[in-house]
Amino acid sequence: MxxxxxxxSSAPTGxxxxxxxxxxxxxxxxxxxxxxxxxxxxAAISGSLPPEINQLxxxxxxxxxxxxxxxxxxxxxxxxxxxxxxxxxxxxxxxPENFLLGLTNLQTFSISENTKLPPWQIPSYLxxxxxxxxxxxxxxxxxxxxxxxxxxxxxxxxxxLSYNNLTGSLPGSFSGSEIQNLWLNNQQQxxxxxxxxxxxxxxxxxxxxxxxxxxxxxxxxxxxxxxxDLQLRDxxxxxxxxxxxxxxxxxxxxxxxxxxLQGPFPQFPTKVKTTIGTTNSFCLDAPGPCDPQVSTLLDIxxxxxxxxxxxxxxxxxxxxxxxxRFINCDSQLKNVTxxxxxxxxxYGTISPAFANLASLRSLVxxxxxxxxxxxxxxxxxxxxxxxxxxxxxxxxxxxxxxxxVKFTSTGNLMLGKNDTSGGGGGGGxxxxxxxxxxxxxxxxxxxxxxxxxxxxxxxxxxxVLLFVSYKCYIKKRHTRFGRxxxxxNGKELVKPNSTNGTNGFGGSHSELQSQSSGDYxxxxxxxxxxxxxISIQVLRQVTDNFNPKNVLGRGGFGVVYKxxxxxxxxxxxxxxxxxxxxxxxxxxxxxxxxxxxxVRHRHLVALxxxxxxxxxxxxxxxxxxxxxxxxHLFEWEELCYQPLTWKQRVTVxxxxxxxxxxxxxxxxxxxxxxxxxxxxxLLSDDMRAKVADFGLVKNAxxxxxxxxxxxxxxxxxxxxxxxxxxxxxxxxDVYAFGVVLMEIITGRKALDETMPDERSHLVTWFRRVLxxxxxxxxxxDSLLDPDEETYESxxxxxxxxxxxxxxxxxxxxxxxxxxxxLGPLVEQWKPSKPEEDDGGIDLHMSLxxxxxxxxxxxxxxxxxxxxxxxxxxxxxxxxxxxxxxxxSSTNGR
Numbered sequence: 001m002x003x004x005x006x007x008x009s010s011a012p013t014g015x016x017x018x019x020x021x022x023x024x025x026x027x028x029x030x031x032x033x034x035x036x037x038x039x040x041x042x043a044a045i046s047g048s049l050p051p052e053i054n055q056l057x058x059x060x061x062x063x064x065x066x067x068x069x070x071x072x073x074x075x076x077x078x079x080x081x082x083x084x085x086x087x088x089x090x091x092x093x094x095x096p097e098n099f100l101l102g103l104t105n106l107q108t109f110s111i112s113e114n115t116k117l118p119p120w121q122i123p124s125y126l127x128x129x130x131x132x133x134x135x136x137x138x139x140x141x142x143x144x145x146x147x148x149x150x151x152x153x154x155x156x157x158x159x160x161l162s163y164n165n166l167t168g169s170l171p172g173s174f175s176g177s178e179i180q181n182l183w184l185n186n187q188q189q190x191x192x193x194x195x196x197x198x199x200x201x202x203x204x205x206x207x208x209x210x211x212x213x214x215x216x217x218x219x220x221x222x223x224x225x226x227x228x229d230l231q232l233r234d235x236x237x238x239x240x241x242x243x244x245x246x247x248x249x250x251x252x253x254x255x256x257x258x259x260x261l262q263g264p265f266p267q268f269p270t271k272v273k274t275t276i277g278t279t280n281s282f283c284l285d286a287p288g289p290c291d292p293q294v295s296t297l298l299d300i301x302x303x304x305x306x307x308x309x310x311x312x313x314x315x316x317x318x319x320x321x322x323x324x325r326f327i328n329c330d331s332q333l334k335n336v337t338x339x340x341x342x343x344x345x346x347y348g349t350i351s352p353a354f355a356n357l358a359s360l361r362s363l364v365x366x367x368x369x370x371x372x373x374x375x376x377x378x379x380x381x382x383x384x385x386x387x388x389x390x391x392x393x394x395x396x397x398x399x400x401x402x403x404x405v406k407f408t409s410t411g412n413l414m415l416g417k418n419d420t421s422g423g424g425g426g427g428g429x430x431x432x433x434x435x436x437x438x439x440x441x442x443x444x445x446x447x448x449x450x451x452x453x454x455x456x457x458x459x460x461x462x463x464v465l466l467f468v469s470y471k472c473y474i475k476k477r478h479t480r481f482g483r484x485x486x487x488x489n490g491k492e493l494v495k496p497n498s499t500n501g502t503n504g505f506g507g508s509h510s511e512l513q514s515q516s517s518g519d520y521x522x523x524x525x526x527x528x529x530x531x532x533x534i535s536i537q538v539l540r541q542v543t544d545n546f547n548p549k550n551v552l553g554r555g556g557f558g559v560v561y562k563x564x565x566x567x568x569x570x571x572x573x574x575x576x577x578x579x580x581x582x583x584x585x586x587x588x589x590x591x592x593x594x595x596x597x598x599v600r601h602r603h604l605v606a607l608x609x610x611x612x613x614x615x616x617x618x619x620x621x622x623x624x625x626x627x628x629x630x631x632h633l634f635e636w637e638e639l640c641y642q643p644l645t646w647k648q649r650v651t652v653x654x655x656x657x658x659x660x661x662x663x664x665x666x667x668x669x670x671x672x673x674x675x676x677x678x679x680x681x682l683l684s685d686d687m688r689a690k691v692a693d694f695g696l697v698k699n700a701x702x703x704x705x706x707x708x709x710x711x712x713x714x715x716x717x718x719x720x721x722x723x724x725x726x727x728x729x730x731x732x733d734v735y736a737f738g739v740v741l742m743e744i745i746t747g748r749k750a751l752d753e754t755m756p757d758e759r760s761h762l763v764t765w766f767r768r769v770l771x772x773x774x775x776x777x778x779x780x781d782s783l784l785d786p787d788e789e790t791y792e793s794x795x796x797x798x799x800x801x802x803x804x805x806x807x808x809x810x811x812x813x814x815x816x817x818x819x820x821x822l823g824p825l826v827e828q829w830k831p832s833k834p835e836e837d838d839g840g841i842d843l844h845m846s847l848x849x850x851x852x853x854x855x856x857x858x859x860x861x862x863x864x865x866x867x868x869x870x871x872x873x874x875x876x877x878x879x880x881x882x883x884x885x886x887x888s889s890t891n892g893r
Contacts, residue, residue, distance in 0.1 A: 001027070001035065009047040012040060034058035041086065042066040049074045057081065065089050065110065078102040088112040088136065095120050101771070103129050110136035112160065117141040119165070124807035125767070127152035138183065139163040146184075146191075147807050148173045148724045162186050162208065169193030172724030175200040185231060186211040194305075195219060202226075210234050210255060217306045218261075220244050227251060233275065234258045239306030240298055241266045256280065260311035263298050264290055283317040291317045293336055296356040297327070300339075303351035309344065335359035342388065343367040350389070352377040362386040366408070374399055374415075413590060534620060536613040539563065539573055546575060552627075562623065570623035571608060575616065589617045599667045603659030605682055605692040621692070625685050629740075630678030633747055643783040646790050648687050649744045650797060654822040655689035656681055660737060661815035663691075664730045670700035672728055675713050676736035677750070678743060700730050716750030716762065720807055731809035737818065738804025742766045745798055747781030763805050770802045793825045 001021035005011060014025040022029035028037035035056050041063045048071030049064065059079060063086040075096040076082055082103050088110045095117060100109065106129040111117075121144040126132070133155045142161060145168030150156065152173075157180045165188040174197045182204065184191060190213030198204065199219040203226065210231040217239030221227060227248055233255040240263030241256075254268065257277025267287040268274045283290035290298070297319055301310045313325040319336055320329035328338040336357050346368040354363060355377035363378075366388045373396035374389060384405050391411035398416045401407050409415055542563035543550050552560040558576035565571070576589060593610055600606075611618040626632070629652060632644050644652075656676075663671045674696040682692045696713060713722070719735035722728050739750050742762050748755075750762045759765045769775045776798055780786065786794055800821045806812050 003050040003052040007048050007050040008045050010045065012043045012045055030058060036081075037061040039063045040067065045069065048072070051075065054079060060084070062086065070116075072096060073099060075099045076103060080104050082106055084108040086110045087114065090114055091116050094118060098123070098125070098771075101125050101128065105129075105131060107131050107155075108134040108136075110134070111140050112136045112138040114140045119143040121808070122147050122161075124149055130154070132156050134158040136160045137164070142166055144810065145169075145808055146171050148720045149807065150174055150177050150179070154178060157181065157203075159183070165189060166191055169725075170195060170197050172197060172721075174198075177201060178203050180205045180226070182206070183208040184212065185209060189213070199223065205229070205250075207231065215308065217302065218242060218245060221248065225249055228253065230254045232256055232259065233277070236308060237261055238281075238308060238311035239263070239302060260308065262301070262306070262311055262314065263295075264288065281311055281315040283315075291319070293319045293357065296353050297324075297336070299353035299356075300351040303353075304346045304348035307344070307346055330359060337383075338362035338364075340364045341368070346370065349373075350375055350378075350394075354378055355380050357381070359383055364388045365392070366390040368392055370394060373397070374409075534609040534611050534618075536611050536616070536618070539611055539618055539620070542571065543573055546573075558617075563620075570625070572621045572623045574619040574621070576618070589619065593619070598669055599663065599671070601659055601662040601667075603655045603688075603690050604662065605690040624682035624690060624692075626683035626687060628679045629681040629683060629689065629744075632683065633678055633743060634749060644687075646784050646786060646794065650793065650822060650825050652681065652683070652687065652689040653741060653744055653797065654819065654826045656691055656740065657737065657815055657818040657822055659689075659691040660733055661819050663697075664700065664733065664815050670730070672698045672700050672730055673733050673736075674698060674728065675717075676733050676740065677714050677717050678740060681740070698728060714750075719809070721809055729809055730815070731812045734804050734812045734815060734818070737815070738801045738812075739763055741797055741801035741804065745781065745794060745801065746779055747783060766798075767802065767805070770798060796821060796825060 001024075002017065005015055005017060005021075012024070012026065015021075016024075020033075021027055021035070022033055026039040026043065027035060028039075030036050036058050037060055038056070039061065042065070044067065045064075046068040048069060051072075051074045053059075053062075053074045054076065057079065058081050060081050061084045062076075062082065063084070065086040066089040069090040070093060072094045073087065073092045073096065075098065076085065077098050078101065080102065083105050084107060086108070089112070092111075092114050093116050100106070100123060102125075109129075109132070117140055119141050122135075122137070122142065124147050126135075126147075127149050130152055132153045134157065136158065138160045139162065142164035144166065146161070146166055148171035150159075150171060150173040155178065157178055159179055159181070160183040162183045162185045166184070167187070167189050169192060170184075179201060180203050182201075183206075185208040190211070191209075192213045192215065194216035195209065195214055196216070196219045198207065199221060200223070202223045204221075204224045205226045206229040207227065208229075208231040211234045213236055214232075215236040215238065218232070218237055218241055220242050221230075222242075222244035225248070228250045229252065231254075234257070237256075237259040238261065241261055245251075245254075246266055246268050251268070251272050253273045255275040256266070257275055258279050261280040261282065263283060265282045265284050265287045266274070266276065283294050289295070294314075294317055297314065301307070301314065304310070309325060313323060315323065319327055320333040322333075326339055326341045326344075327336055328340070329335060330337050337359050338361060339354070339357070340362070342364045343366070346365075348370060349372035350365060350370055352375040354360065355375070358381070360381050361383050362385060364386070367390070370389070370392040372394065374394060376399045378384070378387065379399045379401055384401070386406045387401065388408040389412065390408045393414075394409070394412040395414035395417065398409065540546065542565060543561045546559075546561055550562045552562050552572060554560070558574050561573045561575060563571040563573050589610075593607065605624065606622045608620040608622060610620065627639070631639055632641055635641075636643055660673060660676065663673060671694075673691065673694065675693060676691065680691065680693040682690050684690070713732075713736075717736040717739050719732040722732045722735075739762065742748075743750060746762070746766065748762055752760050752762070766779070769779045773795065776795060777791065780791075780794060784790070784794070800813075800818060804812055804818065
């Protein structure tokens with residue numbers, strides 16, 4: 001208290017060093033003379049608060065608001081008795097790190113109107129303060145996004161963050177919270193995204209969201225029966241105002257001006273003070289229904305999330321006025337005849353409301369991001385001539401359109417996968433029906449003999465052409481691969497090619513063939529540009545008819561078998577049944593092929609081929625003899641493995657980082673893995689790692705944008721923002737990688753139900769460990785027993801793990817940073833083989849030499865020794881890519 005007195009420029013009235021501080025005005029002490037309350041509210045004081053204030057261990061309330069205090073705010077870290085901190089309306093100039101950490105009893109924190117603070121962010125560790133009821137930081141230099149931590153505050157009622165520089169969207173953890181008063185208005189750049197989360201915030205009473213960049217429609221707030229004040233002005237809201245908003249029982253005040261709202265003009269009860277303005281896009285200037293065509297088009301816009309391009313041009317009550325983008329009408333300007341929305345980047349679904357546009361002749365929705373099904377209602381459009389839905393993400397059955405409809409749907413990988421009717425093509429005559437392309441003027445009959453002659457001539461020509469092509473193919477095949485020799489079990493086999501020692505496997509039937517090293521470029525082009533099909537007979541033979549003794553593991557959608565070629569080379573075959581795995585399993589099957597035919601890296605497992613056999617789907621991979629990282633970390637005793645050394649662990653971590661970095665930023669197309677965990681990290685005989693299981697992979701969105709997906713992955717490894725919103729960036733993989741690093745360090749699983757609740761979630765527990773470096777030594781896997789040098793290495797990896805698992809995506813590093821941190825730690829131990837280093841390709845090599853070096857380095861080109869592939873007519877797509885592209889994309893990390 002003496003330090004506090006000396007730090008203030010002028011002493012508060014009644015404060016004197018000659019008097020016991022327990023008698024100072026505003027100071028309350030307990031029976032042991034410990035300060036429990038310090039109230040200097042509006043005391044006209046200046047100066048600063050000393051860091052020694054942290055020593056007031058029994059302090060419950062600190063109130064210094066409405067003064068002129070400056071300087072660095074003292075840290076309140078671990079002042080567990082603190083319940084209320086009032087710092088607002090001062091001039092503090094800096095904040096110490098972790099200044100609110102460990103305040104387990106904190107209920108109210110207020111730092112509003114401190115305009116001289118440097119930019120800072122709401123700390124994620126605030127979750128330690130589970131009793132928080134009010135957080136006030138208006139006009140306090142807050143920046144970054146609102147952290148997704150509000151599921152941790154069951155008593156939070158007041159959240160005031162106005163007049164800052166917060167960006168991003170509302171966190172998903174707002175949903176179901178007890179927040180009553182939410183003030184987020186007047187951010188410098190503006191919060192963005194939708195406000196759909198408000199629909200589940202049933203305790204809301206006052207909501208100020210004005211002067212931001214929120215977009216999309218206003219959600220149904222009918223559950224918010226206590227809401228009396230709603231400020232939505234000066235945003236980018238679009239769409240129709242839900243009728244439930246006008247019927248909220250407690251609503252007294254609402255502002256809607258300066259948005260792009262559409263649909264009928266709203267009519268609120270007379271008790272509600274309403275400000276609507278003139279900048280919205282309502283169909284009429286007064287309450288009343290919109291024109292039926294306008295209402296239909298707004299329903300269509302709603303299925304697309306009310307995108308801004310439609311809100312800005314779809315104004316008024318006449319869709320045929322000529323001002324409505326993407327809309328064309330008939331010559332009388334009465335009926336909509338075409339809707340052309342191709343290449344607009346729209347999300348959402350195709351609305352069945354299109355069927356209400358009875359005069360519609362052309363509907364173009366190609367090259368967007370539409371999901372869901374093609375509504376069967378569209379088949380009722382009798383005037384429809386053109387329907388183009390190509391290059392979206394549609395799924396489900398294809399409706400059967402009349403032959404008069406030119407229907408285009410290419411580029412929708414899952415469309416029609418469940419459609420067994422054989423219909424949906426459109427444009428073809430019914431079986432046995434008339435040829436609609438014939439005309440009434442074709443009156444002359446054609447001689448049957450002439451028709452027969454033409455047919456026979458065509459068949460003969462085609463037969464000769466096929467025969468010549470076949471002979472050329474056989475000649476080239478024998479030239480390239482050598483003649484088939486020997487036999488086994490009545491089926492032809494090939495012996496290892498004596499010129500290069502490679503092995504044959506696969507073919508269009510049960511042939512096992514070999515190919516010379518001089519043909520790698522052609523083989524790689526074939527692999528990249530076509531579908532790599534392997535016959536079921538071959539896979540049965542090499543797995544001993546899928547003998548249970550060859551089972552390597554079991555997953556959610558299949559069993560993995562070990563296969564062995566005639567020369568002893570091993571492969572892994574994942575066998576799935578489409579009937580058992582359903583749509584999700586089919587998606588994973590196609591995703592694996594779609595990704596692994598586009599990427600090559602020494603630290604990504606290689607896909608050797610696939611097989612479609614009736615209801616079965618099979619994937620063939622290179623065999624990784626040492627199993628998974630999870631087995632070596634958590635099951636080493638049961639499996640009789642030697643415990644992993646720290647050298648091996650950090651090398652595995654670096655391998656994984658390099659593989660994921662390649663996926664994120666070095667491959668031609670960027671991907672997000674979404675299921676990175678130890679059981680998906682495979683190990684070779686020399687304990688080098690490859691990332692596996694690409695069934696959940698998604699294309700990475702451009703820039704800083706996120707991609708909305710269905711939640712998938714494994715609990716314990718899911719980044720908080722992904723678990724809450726379903727939106728992903730590459731940072732969800734960074735988070736999962738951080739969890740894997742924690743498992744490598746501690747030997748503990750990400751989720752361990754055998755542990756007490758406070759220790760069962762590895763990330764939460766490990767974050768507390770990182771606060772004190774001494775705690776880390778106690779938390780290291782006891783199998784490691786590190787010396788000082790190794791311990792320093794572990795500390796660096798632990799620090800990296802903490803950064804990678806930061807609660808906010810923008811706080812996590814890129815995977816390239818992880819590679820840069822781990823690289824020097826591995827280089828302390830030189831690899832036993834020079835080729836294990838990341839030397840890359842010598843640019844002075846000849847192309848054949850470079851190919852052979854690439855084969856040895858990547859470990860994935862071996863597939864062209866072990867397998868020879870046939871082009872398949874399967875519908876599973878792959879992207880044609882030349883070998884030169886693939887080669888250049890792998891010549892990185």
